Amino acid sequence: MNSESDIKQDFETALVKHMLFKSKLRSFLYGTQLAEGPVRDADQCGLGIWIQERWQGPLGSVSEWFELDRVHRQLHAEANKLMDMYQQGFQEQAREGLADLLPLTDRVPRLLQTIQDKLRTPR
Template structure:
């Protein structure tokens, strides 16, 4: 395990940036489902999205938070939320707008779990647990 010393403020800023990336993802998907054009890659592919990049750098392969028990769970949830987003975007593109929008609560449930995991990981890092 790599131990990197971070101040409490740096830790807060890092997790705040993850939360902002998470909110941005949901907003981008909602925008796409309401007909705005834009690059779909970051919404479709967890390796292209800014939160996915954060995860790759911090929760995988010896990243600063990779040792936390929630790291793998968060990574799985990230992949799942992208799968749901892909399904909703495909429905939208197939002309099933109402069905796509009706699927948003499922995505929100996963998003809420991810937010809780971020909070738990941040708390663990603050207390050294």
């Protein structure tokens, strides 16, 4: 994966994985039955798997990988709290908590873009 278009496509895939996580969390909090593992566990999440594969590979030289992983894990920890709240009967409060996640969820695309820009810039 050396060309700029390959990198761009790979990072677009990561962004889709992030959007899928957000969609699954929202769906759960609105009553949809789904496999909880990928929403609860950062290591089962599509984006989490993507992060680990790239970070440990040749793309892992960019310092923001650590921050991306940290934010991603924090996002899952907060999602767990909302899911637990929902399952304990506090559905409305759990849904309201989605708004509190926005600053965190918005950081992921910005970090992905920063990493992508650094990978595309010759060092």
